Amino acid sequence: MTAKPPLEFYFDFISPFGYLAASKIDELAARYGRETRWQAMMLGITVMKVMGLKPLLDTPLKGDYVRHDVPRLARHFGVPLKMIDEVPSPLAAARAFYWLDDRDPALAKKLAQRLYPRLFARGEDISSPDSVAEEAQELGVPRTETLAALQDEKVKQRLHQAVEASIARGVFGSPFFIVDGEPIWGCDRLWMVEKMLQEGRL
């Protein structure tokens, strides 16, 4: 019997819904004996450039809804949340993520699991190379190496390719799951992710 492929979990570092999903998805997958594969995507490219939409918080009516929705979902998920005023750039975080991912996916996931609460639980910056290097250092990655990688053209290209690949797979939101071929969008669809894990079909 071959092991089933990992559940694919796409997220943007600036997405509070991605943060909420990130806090649950590994535990949910593990309950069904499944691994997860985390991949950063970028709403700024997908939603604005490819889909031609606006940033969520700048969209009339929906922006207000999201500001109300995120805190209540965080309570529901039992996850700490500090609402942020300004949306940071996810570039440094996403570049460092893929740089580590090529070396060790588990390490990249750990970095994401540090950066997400840094931004959304403590309200601290994640956009500066320094802040990303600081979190990587806590995982044993020398600070100077991370800072050098963030300047590396190959690392920038790696992120670019990953974002293009996510778009080619139809990923347009954060969080976005692909479970045995089924695309599932949104942290309010964890019930559907679970149904897929449990029953193997929708």
Added chain:
Amino acid sequence: MTAKPPLEFYFDFISPFGYLAASKIDELAARYGRETRWQAMMLGITVMKVMGLKPLLDTPLKGDYVRHDVPRLARHFGVPLKMIDEVPSPLAAARAFYWLDDRDPALAKKLAQRLYPRLFARGEDISSPDSVAEEAQELGVPRTETLAALQDEKVKQRLHQAVEASIARGVFGSPFFIVDGEPIWGCDRLWMVEKMLQEGRL
């Protein structure tokens, strides 16, 4: 002890997600001893004019997702579905809805409960005044009265006011629920509607 106010259910006649929610919401509310108040909204005005977005099916990536998502949700909900190729105009349906609503909200709801499966279970037109009058006639409303009402400037204004009122309340999608003040968007959030009904808070 005063009875609790009805659960408010907003929907657009052209929305398959609204159709799916419409098939469940009264039963869900009744389980908690609650009534529902149905109100038509118009995505064409709210989403395109107020929010500045595109029609869902014309949005890159998301359009394909929705085409895949609606049938699987219909299976999940156990509701018959016939995918439609062209999105009809909801104007006649929505005007007739509010015309009846002012006379008898229960009758307006019954009309919606006939028009939704006409479009989404049988794939038949709901955009012509004739088709709307036909369904109203099955509820005992003389065909000529419905056809006259659909030409009435006051009826057109009534819909216009209702749509403006929905926007003023922050309603931006279909389905959209307001449960004791809590706004809840999407037929994938029925779990949240139920939590609100059960616990009185989120």
